Amino acid sequence: MNGPFSIANWRAWFNAAPLFMRGYGQTLLISLWGLVFALIIGILAGVALTGRNRPLKLFLRGYMSFFQNTPLMIQVFILYNVLPKLGVRMGVVTVGVVGLALYTGAYAADIVASAIRAVPWGQTEAAESQGLSRVQTLVFVILPQAVKVGLPSMTNQAVNLVKNSSIMAVIAGGELMYVADSWSGSNLIYGPTFVMTAVLYLTICLPISLFARWLEKRSVRNV
Amino acid sequence: MKQNLSRILTLALALMLVLTAFASAETVDPAIAAIQARGKLLVGVKADVPGFGYQELGGDFEGLEIDLAKKLAQKILGDPNKIEFTAVTAKTRGPLLDTGELDLILATFTIMPDRLLQYDFSAPYFVDAVGLLVKKDGGLASFADFDGKTVGVAQSSSTRAALEPAAEELGIKVEFLEFPTYPDIKAALDSGRVDCFSVDKAILTGYVDDTVVLLADSFNAQPYGAALKKGNAGLLAVVDELIAQLRASGEMDELMAKNDRPEVNWDEVDAYHESLWAEAEALAAQQ
Numbered sequence: 001m002n003g004p005f006s007i008a009n010w011r012a013w014f015n016a017a018p019l020f021m022r023g024y025g026q027t028l029l030i031s032l033w034g035l036v037f038a039l040i041i042g043i044l045a046g047v048a049l050t051g052r053n054r055p056l057k058l059f060l061r062g063y064m065s066f067f068q069n070t071p072l073m074i075q076v077f078i079l080y081n082v083l084p085k086l087g088v089r090m091g092v093v094t095v096g097v098v099g100l101a102l103y104t105g106a107y108a109a110d111i112v113a114s115a116i117r118a119v120p121w122g123q124t125e126a127a128e129s130q131g132l133s134r135v136q137t138l139v140f141v142i143l144p145q146a147v148k149v150g151l152p153s154m155t156n157q158a159v160n161l162v163k164n165s166s167i168m169a170v171i172a173g174g175e176l177m178y179v180a181d182s183w184s185g186s187n188l189i190y191g192p193t194f195v196m197t198a199v200l201y202l203t204i205c206l207p208i209s210l211f212a213r214w215l216e217k218r219s220v221r222n223v
Numbered sequence: 224m225k226q227n228l229s230r231i232l233t234l235a236l237a238l239m240l241v242l243t244a245f246a247s248a249e250t251v252d253p254a255i256a257a258i259q260a261r262g263k264l265l266v267g268v269k270a271d272v273p274g275f276g277y278q279e280l281g282g283d284f285e286g287l288e289i290d291l292a293k294k295l296a297q298k299i300l301g302d303p304n305k306i307e308f309t310a311v312t313a314k315t316r317g318p319l320l321d322t323g324e325l326d327l328i329l330a331t332f333t334i335m336p337d338r339l340l341q342y343d344f345s346a347p348y349f350v351d352a353v354g355l356l357v358k359k360d361g362g363l364a365s366f367a368d369f370d371g372k373t374v375g376v377a378q379s380s381s382t383r384a385a386l387e388p389a390a391e392e393l394g395i396k397v398e399f400l401e402f403p404t405y406p407d408i409k410a411a412l413d414s415g416r417v418d419c420f421s422v423d424k425a426i427l428t429g430y431v432d433d434t435v436v437l438l439a440d441s442f443n444a445q446p447y448g449a450a451l452k453k454g455n456a457g458l459l460a461v462v463d464e465l466i467a468q469l470r471a472s473g474e475m476d477e478l479m480a481k482n483d484r485p486e487v488n489w490d491e492v493d494a495y496h497e498s499l500w501a502e503a504e505a506l507a508a509q510q
Contacts, residue, residue, distance in 0.1 A: 004341075170407065
């Protein structure tokens with residue numbers, strides 16, 4: 001059989017599979033660290049957004065507006081090609097982690113803030129009436145309830161983050177999409193390449209999605 | 224007399240039949256017939272490579288490959304303007320051929336042995352050497368200085384395949400980073416992400432400015448060919464015939480001069496051409 005999906009092409013892809021697994025590892029690495037920092041940014045910024053510090057809130061609104069309303073590709077391009085001219089030189093993995101964390105963090109902050117606001121005001125009043133400080137109220141009363149509300153949307157952001165890591169292909173990121181582009185571009189075997197690349201992304205994203213759905217079902221039951 | 228007349232008539236009829244049969248035998252190739260029935264040739268070209276395939280904002284396509292496509296339309300349809308150009312990228316050109324949305328690709332497509340297994344390529348119509356573009360203040364004077372350096376190349380280009388053996392011969396270690404477009408590589412060179420921007424020389428000259436310099440080093444020839452879907456033998460034969468005609472008549476050299484392309488050493492092209500197809504056959508036998 002000839003054509004893009006010929007048996008010879010499939011065989012060629014499986015021979016090159018180790019190369020793709022290295023890219024897969026790089027995707028996992030960038031996504032994992034990106035997610036950790038996105039969560040840190042999201043929680044800190046989300047809490048601050050529900051607080052009373054106006055200048056800080058204004059700054060955070062500015063940050064979120066910029067990162068939510070410009071393409072990730074341009075943000076990554078700036079981190080990769082413009083910052084070195086200003087003396088800030090990050091390795092390509094760091095560029096990926098920082099880019100994905102800032103981008104996803106901007107969305108995570110919104111999720112955290114609205115999850116906190118979803119906890120009834122009476123909970124805060126009750127906590128304060130028991131003599132809890134503002135921080136104690138937040139950590140022991142509000143956040144545990146907010147997590148339930150925000151977790152399903154947060155897992156969706158995690159899935160988006162993994163898929164968005166493919167943007168690294170434009171800056172020679174060495175991750176899965178870069179390997180797919182580079183390998184298939186050279187020998188023109190694109191059929192099996194992009195099918196298998198999609199399958200590999202699926203093996204990361206599908207479990208997260210299923211986890212999100214399970215969480216959602218559970219929270220509906222508990223309401 | 225009457226008998227004679229009918230004999231002549233019969234003979235004439237027979238002759239006509241034979242002639243029609245010959246004529247239809249010539250156009251029997253279904254791919255050519257489809258193009259003629261459609262009334263236009265569908266060609267994939269580059270839109271961002273001056274001299275080969277370039278499109279001004281919203282304007283007409285121009286360049287060597289555009290001129291070649293027009294000659295082909297003239298040959299098949301009798302009119303150089305019965306043609307529809309589609310801008311292609313490294314990622315779209317393969318699939319567009321496979322789906323049949325394009326008849327052929329004329330887009331600085333380097334003929335390589337492993338690519339010959341996926342698509343049919345015409346005889347080369349251009350050959351170029353790989354060059355090296357470096358920063359003036361980078362301290363790199365020749366490829367021998369490249370030990371530990373990073374070279375930016377284009378995805379789906381054959382530049383890497385040309386440089387790797389040269390690096391091995393010199394006993395130096397060179398790292399390669401691939402980028403989707405030429406401007407991306409230039410940006411990476413400007414920001415110091417790569418030490419060198421390397422593609423075919425004819426393309427590289429378009430990126431020379433005050434801060435960078437083209438080194439004298441030259442590597443393996445990169446022959447460009449028209450790419451067609453496998454098994455499209457009728458159209459491939461016409462393309463090969465056209466290229467042979469243009470070369471023999473000197474028109475090809477005129478087209479090169481018109482589009483400001485460097486002179487081509489055709490003997491070198493032919494020698495390389497043969498070795499590529501032989502390599503592809505060896506590769507196919509391996510699989």
